[in-house]
Amino acid sequence: MITLRRPEAGPAVPAEPTPHGRRANAIRVEHLDAYYGTHRAIGGVTFDVAAGTVTAIIGPSGCGKSTLVRCINRMHEVTPGAYARGSVFVGDVDVYSPYADPVAVRSIVGMVFQKPNPFPMMSVYENVAAGPRLRGWRLSRREMDDLVERNLLRAALWDEVKDKLHRSGAALSGGQQQRLCIARALATGPSVLLMDEPCSALDPIATYRIEELMRELSREVTIVIVTHNMQQASRVSEFTAFLLAGEDGVGRLVEFGTTEELFTTPKDERTEAYITGRFG
Amino acid sequence: MTSRADRVFAWSVGALALLVPLTLLGIALLLLVDAWPSVARYGLSFLVTTEWDPVKLVFGAGGYVFGTLVTTAIAILLAAPVAIGASVFLVEYAPRLVRGPLAFLIEVLAYIPSIVYGLWGFFVLVPFMRTTVEPALQGTLGGVPLLGALFSGPVVGLDLLTGGLVLAIMILPIILAIAREVVSAVPSAQREGMLALGATRWETVSRAVLPYARAGIVGAAVLGVARAFGETMAVTMVVGNSSTDISPSLFTPGYTLASAIANQFTEADSELYFSAIVEIALVLLLVAIVVNAAARVLIRRTGAAREGMIL
Secondary structure, three states, rough: HHHHHHHOOOOOOOOOOOOOOEEEEEEEEEEEEEEEEEEEEEEEEEEEEEEEOEEEEOOOOOHHHHHHHHHHOOOHOOOOOEEEEEOOOOOOOOOOOOOOOOOHHHHHHEEEOOOOOOOOOOOOHHHHHHHHHHHOOOOOOEEEEEEEHHHHOOOOOOOHHHHOOOOOOOOOOOOHHHHHHHHHHHOOOOOOEEEEEEOOOOOOOHHHHHHHHHHHHHHOEEEEEOOOOOHHHHHOOOOEEEEEEEOOOOEEEEEEEEEHHHHOOOOOOOHHHOOOOOOO | OHHHHHHHHHHHHHHHHHHHHHHHHHHHHHHHHHHHHHHHHHHHHHHHHOEEEOOOEEEEOOHHHHHEEEHEEEEHHHHHHHHHHHHHHHHHHHHHHHHHHHHHHHHHHOOOOOHHHHHHHHHHHHHHHHHHHHHHHHHHHOOOOOOHHHOOOOOOOOOOHHHHHHHHHHHHHHHHHHHHHHHOOOOOHHHHHHOOOOOOOOHHHHHHHHHHHHHHHHHHHHHHHHHHHHHHHHHHHHHOOOOOOOOOOOOOOOOOOOHHHHHHHHOOOOHHHHHHHHHHHHHHHHHHHHHHHHHHHHHHHOOOOOOOOOO
């Protein structure tokens, strides 16, 4: 029986190269189908995400890229009527095994959403502490203070909020709110961070800061980012997956490779058409 | 020509719209004029002195205020937890298929005329309270120090407790309907944010949904209080209406402000008596305005207020 360990703070999957020279997989998606009721949104998606990298998922609207990323932490099924078939391994745990508990899965995979969603009735501090509290970590006041500070530092937000830790998380600017959500997701030390178009509601400067932050963080956390912005994908990611919906409305993986290859020498003509702006 | 017709039309609808605030102003002014002899004579002590004797021409509404506060408190204490729990169930747990029909049934409950609740209360609830609930309460809690005082005295069934219970049943659908709106107005991004941190469903409700909806839920409860405060017919039929004593016992056959008016407005044979009754009405009007305004502010804050939703 597979059980999910609840990780301690800190990255659970090392970003060291394996003896074969390839980095270990943090995520493996295998034959994944996702449905909304009877509609199949994505079909037969298979790819690996190397630990300690940033992987971008790109594709035109409606290709199922958000659905795909939401399958990795089993958030997809939160939508009424939605379910998925296939396997997603995070580390060596199959999150779709019948024994896997979606709540436990979400506690080892962090997620940042399209619109910043700090909890407005909680302070900046409480937002970051929310995950550890949910997990029931018994921390002294001092340890919690340290944890909050460390994660706000990791999210490059500490300097801006250290004097207003006890004000509402909703009182920050949009970009700060999104970085607060990143700190909140990091606080329990997930090995994987999923980002679903995290900059689409932000201005260019806030976007730039988040992109910079992603490159920093990818040394300790494996990041999968959904983006509709191809420049963003090429700026931040090492690997890119291109998803496209067929005429049947089912999103399929057209091409997966290093970002450089995919953007300079795409193997599939549909990829080339998309990245050169001929559709989407 | 057209622009002139336009102006005429604008002026006439404007005048019609003006009728509403003018009516309210008129009612308030008339109440104030008629209540003035009593207001001038008793001042604020009207609300705290409890002697109400039309023969001796002494009027203090303290007993009525007390009865109103007690029945309203019973009503909100019983109704609010049920309403909040049910609203969470309807929004967060109920299968879609039952959600609509249940919500409809709740709204129907809110539209039942209060005399119907009164009749049911008088013929069903009062005998049940007299024969079963109240003897049981007295038998079990009656001996407990301090708490026992709440359940002391003769068991009649027509009393503040039954009045409060009928009020609770009446305000339940109102609080529930609004709490449901408020809870469903919580953005799903809030739920997803909490779920994605590894929260269970219950943790999501208790740590994200309810805190977000807190102001609006309090507003819903306040609106229930406002309704309980002024509710007349059903309470009058079950509350007893014979004692203005301020007694700790919930078995006191007391009055509320509204039931006092309903019982006595035909008997006011002197100017001061009439004026005292009108002053009670004035108090009810002022409380209603203040409490409803407060509730609106609270519910707005959660962004759940819809046109025409607030009764």
